Amino acid sequence: MELSGWVQDEAYRWRRPPTGAMRVPAVIYASAALMAEMDDKVAEQIANVATLPGIVEAAYAMPDAHWGYGFPIGGVAAFDPDLGGVVSAGGVGFDISCGVRALHTGLRVGELRPLKEALADTLFGEVPAGVGSTGAISLAPAEMDAMLEGGAAWAVARGYGTSADLVRVEEQGRMAGALPDCVSDKAKNRQRREMGTLGSGNHYLEVQEVSEIFDRAAAAAFGLAQGDVVVSIHCGSRGLGHQIGTEFLRDMAKSAAGFGIALPDRELACAPLTSPVGERYLGAMRGAINCAMANRQIITHLTRAAFARIAPEAELSVLYDVSHNTCKLEEHQVGGVPRRLFVHRKGATRAFGPGHPDLPSDLRAVGQPVMIGGSMGTGSYMLVGAATAGERAFGSACHGAGRSMSRHQALRTWRGRAVIDELAGRGILIRSPSYRGVAEEAPGAYKDVTAVVDEADQAGLARKVARLKPHVCVKG
DNA sequence: ATGTGC
Secondary structure (H helix, E strand, O other): OOOOOOEEEOEEEEEOOOOOOOOOEEEOOOOHHHHHHHOOHHHHHHHHHHOOOOEEEEEEEEEEEEEOOOOOEEEEEEOHHHHHOOEEHHHOOOOOOOOOEEEEEEEHHHHHHHHHHHHHHHHHHHHOOOOOOOOOOOOOOOHHHHHHHHHHHHHHHHHOOOOHOOEEHHHOOOOOOOOEEEEEEEEHHHHHHOOOOOOOOOOOEEEEEEEEEOHHHHHEEEEEEOOEEEEEEEEEEEEHHHHHHHHHHHHHHHHOHHHHOOOOHHHHHHEEEEOOHHHHHHHHHHHHHHHHHHHHHHHHHHHHHHHHHHHHOOOEEEEEEEEOOOEEEEEEEEEEEEEEEEEEOOOEEEEOOOOOOOOOOOOOOOEEEEEEEOOOOOOOEEEEEEHHHHHHHHOOEOOOOOOOOOOOHHHHHHHHHHHHHHHHHOOOOOEOOOHHHHHHHHHHHHHOOHHHHHHHHOOOOOOEEEEEEEEEEOOO
């Protein structure tokens, strides 16, 4: 990235004072090394976000930021509805409410080893994965609406898991304010048979070992010890969220000029939070949040079924479930004054610090679990929201390693079969319907997740708790 | 991300 115009005001923080149409500064949390590696497009896009009406404090980018549609992936921006603030479909992204759910298994890595092959095959058989994958569930229109309003709580009411699961899900598994009538029939039809499916791209289900502990107290509060086996599920709202994103990007691009909004980039299409189109988007997007949480809840149920056949002694409980593509109304202190703001997080995880009232009572003292997915071979991390996260970036942190190479470039560089063999040699079993998908997701196509996580920690966004080493990965 | 797209 070209660094002119940026001021390094801390070791892990860069600030660009407002120029031109920017209403607030742009801030990127990264070291000089990651900043240099970062795409120039991130600087351009985050500065564009800073021009949007009603933006508060600054437009932020996380250390894993990369070029996205309109907003960078790894972008965080908050808007005040009373100051003409906007909601942007591009600020949430196409994969609405994509997120990570982590599960305890009650197993130790020694117990996992002899079962790995069978578990990989059974999970791959049980959890549909890949482009256009469908499941055993088909939702009639009334059930679709109930799902869009009820989220993971709807799934539990239908027998997929238990109410105890919901305690550890963001919003207790049900996002209030969803408006199924604002979700098009086309979006609903696309989703009809996609509940309980992983999808494609960077989505996965992994069986992982807690390979290193960095923060004993937080790990203990999360119920994690070295050698424990956990499951991470990374997926979103499938075709429904994608269709909602597509339709509202189009509608917002059409209506922006009528609201007097000058867009620096058509992809930044947005609408006032209080406008009819803005309110319809929020209602539809909250339905997609419920869809994603219901999806991860059903996949949890399928994962339990797979473990029950291979390792009946396993007991799978939810450690935490949090999204990284959302726009949510939250209270934040701005200059010591509490304000209610709509926080966009696109490829950025909510990371509330200790004491936040929205956290489950047994985690409140330590802070919110923050799951960071790495690439297939490199491992993942469990972090905890830092006490300073609220004032640094509206209680947000990074969400993954971030791509360092385009999908196209990755396809030219690797063969899926060879990637699978190489990882198998290191004890990491991949199961995927698509060699092409595996090649696109080759570990070498991603940044070093350890560097990204270290910088989120050093920047005061989220502290490292544990490292997770992959053993089995079901990949879309 | 996606009933993948030039």
